[in-house]
Amino acid sequence: MGLIIVVAFYGWSLLEGVLQFAGMVLHMSSLGWVLLPSDPFKISLNQALLGPSPAHLMGTDDLGRDIWSRILYAAPVDAGVSVLVIGGGLLVGSLVGLPAGYFGGLTEEVSMRSTDLFLAFPALILALVIESTLGREAVYAVLALVVVWWPSYARLFRGETLRVKSMKFIDAARLSDLSGLEIIRRHIVRSTFNTIVSYATIDLGSSILVYSVLSFLGLGIPPPAPEWGSMVSFGLEYFPQSWWYSLLPGIVITIVVIGTALLGDGLRDVIAGEQ
């Protein structure tokens, strides 16, 4: 079940994202909404704040723009952010966690204490501070979130490394004269992959959640570009009469995150079954 949602979301985002990118490169911005029911940027004030109908599946916003089109158009943003954040988190986390687990001693102590440090901050708060300092743009949001996310992966990588280190075949590899980094690369990475995969999937959803809150607070992509979180906050003015403006994007976010959670759980069950 989760698989369907996730595949739909990321698949669509990829497609749409490619179209948008191509459109940007080729200066044919209409390429971006060729697949959408309506032009997400077209303003028609006489169509403002209409409720959901067959013409506008999720209604229109205060400028008469079709909300469902805007939601579809904005999908690549959240998809891209989640991938970047988790990818970055994994990268930094592995750089810190793998050596920590393998070499132990001071490396491990320093690494683990620093993860403690970063984990002492609630995710949102840390991201807020970082973004306020750097600048309120989506780029910095991604950076801030990577800073928030890497510690848990560092811990994961270290834990996995420790677990694998105690297994017999590492000793065998060492006997056959492979250097430390070689061993890390070949054996440990492959074996940690399984555990990481299910966590990362669930985290994709969590990062979308946090990012949507950041965007809600105005720390994402500025208007008129649509973005799920910011759409909710714009809709607040017209709440509760035009409830669809704020609620529907929120529900879409929820569905995507649930999709990742289900998929991640399912993956974990599958992996546990294999081991």
Add this chain to the structure above:
Amino acid sequence: MDDVIDVSGLSVDYRTAGVVHALHDVSFGIRPGEILGVVGESGSGKSTLALAVSRLLTTPPAYYIDGKILFEETDMLKARASEIDSLRGTGMFMVFQDPMMSLNPLMRIRDQIIEGIAVRCRRSGETFERRRAEQEVNEHLTSVRIGDASDVASRYPHQLSGGQNQRIMLAIALAEKPRLLIADEPTTALDVTSQAQVLNVLKGIVKESKMAMIYITHDLVVAGSFCDRIAVMYGGMIQEIGTAEQVMRSPKHPYSSGLITSLPSQRKADGPLVGISGTFSWDEVGGICAFAPRCPLVHDECKKGVPALVRVDTRLVRCVNYGEKPDG
């Protein structure tokens, strides 16, 4: 005197990836005040037997295939859960093999023994009184040769050794005064002196209160001196069952005699230690005599089917060499 417990033809399968016939055609009866020793190597099915008889097996993966377990008047396999629950503790009590995990790590020893006393009082109509119960706790701890009883009583399981935990389980048994006590390797963690002391205590209580007891062990020597009767198990089946003296002095089954001869006391002062060749594997059990792969007296008849238990003198032996042809 009627048997406290009467097991006939009990068979239990474990179904996981494949099927393992953990118990097959197990039959025995125990009278009040009688101690039956169940002897065998690891994997012989001794512990499974204990769990099966007290209905502590989890289904899945264990399944009762055949047979009957009659405890006093109750058919253990047909009774309702509530009936069986009311038998637990004061009717049937089991001391498990692994002592460290058998006690609740968050409760003091005293409270865990008092829990047993409370069960007994509830069932027998005695009034439960906290102060008297605490004294009783100390008495039981002393009976199982735990020194400094009141200090130990206020401790937690992880602060004590495995041997002490094991004896605490026995102390709880003393508190609940069961009619049938099943003890799975209760003294393996103990040194020889403590073992002897604890066994003495047990024997005294068994004889005095006419408790029936199943004593499971791999230590044949202890079984020989402590038990009244001995059942030798191999491959999930009872291979020989008779009085302790009979089995120890003149074992009939090849496996039993193999066990006896391999006892260090049996060999000459500087002769070699004799063992039983080969090792046990569940893959070899099923459809043939379980001991056939390792038996020095094996012949073709042994592979034709599982031998039946036949009467030889006053005991039962499961071996082709003694009985009629096995049923194919």
Add this chain to the structure above:
Amino acid sequence: MGLVGYIIRRALYSILLVILSVLLVFFLTHFLAPDPAAVWAGPHAAKSVVQAIVSEYHFNDPLYVQAYYFVTGALTFNFGISPYFKQPVSSLIATYFPRTLELTFFAMVISVLVGVFTGAFAAAHRNKKGDYSVRLFYLIGWCAPPFLISLILQLVFSYKLNYFPTSLLADPALATPRFVTGFPLIDGLLAGDFPYVESHLIHMALPVIALTFISFGLITRIMRSSMLESLKADYVRTAVMKGVGTRRAVYLHALKNSLIPVITVIALTFAYLIAGAVVVEFVFGYEGMGYLITTALYNYDYPTLVGCTMVITISVVSINLVADVMYALVDPRVRLGG
């Protein structure tokens, strides 16, 4: 080592963590921004104000001097003056933070109760309908953004059904009781002002429900897996064998032992609740820390933001410490050692 030694060790480590986190915030705020003074002064500040800020906060001094002032400032709760509110940040926090703490306190208590109950329930009905419905329920709570939940609650209860008022701490017509502790509930009770207390409780209800809904899943999850572990444990089998009855074996032996891992999650829940409170308070118009943070954010009030971050972090670290100590107290294996 002993219990006292353990507590002291953990406390020292927590203090170290607090200091390090202050340093980290310092690093983030002073290194990452090209012109920290300008950021600090706020976007609308005149050049002269910026200059004043530079000298006041030692922005021109070498780094370690700056760090020194920053850290000592933070530890004495001196976070500077808010350019937007024109007040010391610490007094702002003293006003607004207790209100949020009230929300998080109630939300945590209810979350724990709900989480423990639903977790045990799910474990008992493992892989059956009861289990699945519990998991679905907390999945929604976990996955829905906090603003969505708050909005839906507002929509249903406030607007459509008109049960609960939609904003602020209490009926604005009521006067605020005398400021004693800063906790509206306590101050109201101390002043004997029951209409205020009642109104305040009503106004707290929806935000607390929203917060509980997003966070109870954490506890349910761990309670469920903990219960499943305990139910399999040998000592539960022993209890059943002793004849205590399945019900006692489960509720006393298994349940009590299952609660221990829950303690470790409590600190995590607190951190999650604080973050959620930012959004929930904003949507409900509840004037607590979340309101302070979002206002500071919108108005580029940097000192306030930093001050709030520090206070929140210190609280999270403290709750962590409390949870660790509680864990050591409750589990005799940790408390008494081998």
